[in-house]
Amino acid sequence: xxxxxxxxxxxxxxxxxxxxxxxxxxxxxxxxxxxxxxxxxxxxxxxxxxxxxxxxxxxxxxxxxxxxxxxxxxxxxxxxxxxxxxxxxxxxxxxxxxxxxxxxxxxxxxxxxxxxxxxxxxxxxxxxxxxxxxxxxxxxxxxxxxxxxxxxxxxxxxxxxxxxxxxxxxxxxxxxxxxxxxxxxxxxxxxxxxxxxxxxxxxxx
Numbered sequence: 065x066x067x068x069x070x071x072x073x074x075x076x077x078x079x080x081x082x083x084x085x086x087x088x089x090x091x092x093x094x095x096x097x098x099x100x101x102x103x104x105x106x107x108x109x110x111x112x113x114x115x116x117x118x119x120x121x122x123x124x125x126x127x128x129x130x131x132x133x134x135x136x137x138x139x140x141x142x143x144x145x146x147x148x149x150x151x152x153x154x155x156x157x158x159x160x161x162x163x164x165x166x167x168x169x170x171x172x173x174x175x176x177x178x179x180x181x182x183x184x185x186x187x188x189x190x191x192x193x194x195x196x197x198x199x200x201x202x203x204x205x206x207x208x209x210x211x212x213x214x215x216x217x218x219x220x221x222x223x224x225x226x227x228x229x230x231x232x233x234x235x236x237x238x239x240x241x242x243x244x245x246x247x248x249x250x251x252x253x254x255x256x257x258x259x260x261x262x263x264x265x266x267x268x269x
Contacts, residue, residue: 072155076117098167122175146235149176203250210240
């Protein structure tokens with residue numbers, strides 16, 4: 065859990081903003097250290113880099129768990145992967161190395177579940193893209209996609225006669241609730257009609 069949290073605490077948005085553009089991304093745009101704010105503030109190239117790093121750290125902490133030689137009384141491998149996923153997302157949102165001011169956790173959660181259940185994670189990613197294309201509001205797409213994940217897990221596994229482990233479903237529900245909490249300010253703005261639609265900035269270094 066500690067290792068997953070510390071890796072999650074590496075904030076690529078903060079580092080790219082600081083070292084490449086000389087800004088604190090948390091003081092620009094939506095003041096969020098995540099892909100969408102980098103996209104709005106700096107453009108698509110750094111946003112792609114931030115997205116890949118954030119997805120990658122979530123994937124890595126869960127991918128490495130089956131390679132470790134855990135013995136009883138440790139729980140099962142899948143349960144440990146879910147624990148690592150939650151720790152990495154918390155680290156991303158409240159990073160030790162960036163003053164506990166991080167992102168919203170969506171990309172890191174996606175990376176984690178790509179390692180745990182790639183088909184369901186990919187399907188949830190498709191839900192995200194469809195909602196973004198239709199409404200152009202990343203916050204809404206993020207919340208909808210996160211809550212679609214438990215349903216996709218249950219439906220897909222039942223259709224394949226291979227039920228998802230309870231720890232994975234509970235982990236998906238817990239992360240969906242947590243990520244909704246991290247988007248509370250966006251949802252408040254949306255309720256009052258002030259949530260901006262997605263646009264891409266053109267910014268030179």
